[in-house]
Amino acid sequence: MTIETDNSNVLDPNTQRQNPVSQVLPTFRPTMIINKPVRTGQRIYAEGSNLVVLGVVNAGAELIADGDIHIYAPLRGRAIAGAQGNENARIFVHSLEAELISVAGCFKVFENGIPENLRGKPVQVHLDGSDLIIQPLLS
Amino acid sequence: MSKVIVVTSGKGGVGKTTTSASFSSGLALRGNKTVVIDFDVGLRNLDLIMGCERRVVYDIINVINGEVTLKQALIKDKNCDNLYILPASQTRDKDALNLEGVERILNELKESFDCIVCDSPAGIESGAFTAMYFADEALVVTNPEVSSVRDSDRILGILAAKSKRAVDGLDPVKEHLLITRYDPKRVEAGEMLSVTDIQEILRIPLIGVIPESESVLQASNAGTPAIHLDKSDVAEAYRDVVGRFMGDERLPMRFVTVEKKSFLKRLLGGR
Ligand SMILES: Nc1ncnc2c1ncn2[C@@H]1O[C@H](COP(=O)(O)OP(=O)(O)O)[C@@H](O)[C@H]1O
Numbered sequence: 001m002t003i004e005t006d007n008s009n010v011l012d013p014n015t016q017r018q019n020p021v022s023q024v025l026p027t028f029r030p031t032m033i034i035n036k037p038v039r040t041g042q043r044i045y046a047e048g049s050n051l052v053v054l055g056v057v058n059a060g061a062e063l064i065a066d067g068d069i070h071i072y073a074p075l076r077g078r079a080i081a082g083a084q085g086n087e088n089a090r091i092f093v094h095s096l097e098a099e100l101i102s103v104a105g106c107f108k109v110f111e112n113g114i115p116e117n118l119r120g121k122p123v124q125v126h127l128d129g130s131d132l133i134i135q136p137l138l139s
Numbered sequence: 140m141s142k143v144i145v146v147t148s149g150k151g152g153v154g155k156t157t158t159s160a161s162f163s164s165g166l167a168l169r170g171n172k173t174v175v176i177d178f179d180v181g182l183r184n185l186d187l188i189m190g191c192e193r194r195v196v197y198d199i200i201n202v203i204n205g206e207v208t209l210k211q212a213l214i215k216d217k218n219c220d221n222l223y224i225l226p227a228s229q230t231r232d233k234d235a236l237n238l239e240g241v242e243r244i245l246n247e248l249k250e251s252f253d254c255i256v257c258d259s260p261a262g263i264e265s266g267a268f269t270a271m272y273f274a275d276e277a278l279v280v281t282n283p284e285v286s287s288v289r290d291s292d293r294i295l296g297i298l299a300a301k302s303k304r305a306v307d308g309l310d311p312v313k314e315h316l317l318i319t320r321y322d323p324k325r326v327e328a329g330e331m332l333s334v335t336d337i338q339e340i341l342r343i344p345l346i347g348v349i350p351e352s353e354s355v356l357q358a359s360n361a362g363t364p365a366i367h368l369d370k371s372d373v374a375e376a377y378r379d380v381v382g383r384f385m386g387d388e389r390l391p392m393r394f395v396t397v398e399k400k401s402f403l404k405r406l407l408g409g410r
Pocket residue numbers: 148150151152153154155156157158261319320321349350351352353355356359373
């Protein structure tokens with residue numbers, strides 16, 4: 001027996017996959033809220049909605065949302081917003097320590113570490129054309 | 140109400156078996172009827188550390204297969220009256236350790252024991268999963284290095300999502316961080332993670348810090364759990380862990396800073 005840590009039971013039961021062709025999509029789906037740590041090996045997918053995470057997201061953990069992602073704790077793993085191609089999706093992070101961030105398929109890894117002016121800082125991430133922009137959040 | 144406590148880590152060689160032996164002995168010394176179960180099928184070594192390897196006749200797989208009764212397989216500890224050991228098998232297939240069988244054994248043990256300590260094998264495969272599945276509480280054993288902390292994080296994720304308590308929607312498994320093989324000198328030199336660094340990542344309550352010490356090897360060679368050693372930091376640290384587990388929250392956290400050697404000690408060459 002092997003153990004999958006995809007952590008499907010963290011997923012909201014209301015966000016089961018639907019057939020997009022035959023069904024009229026609702027105007028919005030409720031935001032998925034995760035209020036505990038997301039740990040190595042766990043993956044959270046907010047299908048068709050935004051994702052709010054209140055606990056730490058550790059290295060080796062993965063957040064995916066079709067909408068925006070808000071993390072009110074350190075992001076040490078991966079965050080993938082606009083996973084179905086929404087170029088207006090954004091990521092908001094309380095403390096940027098990430099391995100990877102991505103919006104609508106445009107991604108950035110931090111092989112040589114995160115630049116000093118952004119590391120451990122609150123930031124927002126958005127797309128400008130095909131450029132992924134990471135900006136400090138002014139407080 | 141009896142408690143099932145798993146000693147787990149993900150990574151191997153971090154001190155799970157050492158901890159299981161000392162922690163279960165400490166619980167027994169404090170008057171709890173305790174049994175410690177070796178889940179490391181194929182790599183049996185809890186019985187060595189407990190010094191009872193020559194008395195092993197039957198093992199947990201024999202009990203699961205219904206070949207012997209639990210009573211026949213339990214070995215009484217040589218140091219503590221209240222302590223029994225249920226050894227692992229050295230020769231059987233790991234898959235014989237199935238969830239149904241283990242649940243049956245645990246339920247039977249709950250009738251006569253206060254504390255059931257499960258010494259988990261390394262990894263996140265079936266053996267480690269079986270050891271943690273029925274846990275009420277978990278001691279997550281972590282060394283001050285990045286790979287060990289990462290593996291502990293993964294185990295915490297599995298405990299939170301896949302344990303019986305999680306699956307049944309009960310209160311979550313109570314998690315305790317136990318940092319072992321801690322060497323304050325190497326932490327100060329920046330060679331190892333500090334207690335604060337580890338807590339920052341794992342974010343669960345700290346139940347104790349066990350210092351790195353040669354006496355652990357001597358104790359295991361002698362077949363005596365380290366908690367029984369005289370005048371040993373490791374024994375003191377494990378006693379503190381048991382004290383905190385039993386609810387004494389005022390115990391100060393010791394062995395986390397470099398001890399300044401007194402002039403006299405230096406003169407006498409003591410460590
Ligand atoms: N506090 C400690 N100081 C020094 N060595 C230790 C300490 N704890 C464990 N060890 C040593 O580390 C090795 C692995 O310990 P063990 O308890 O068998 O780990 P695990 O069960 O996690 O594989 C053993 O050789 C043991 O003697």
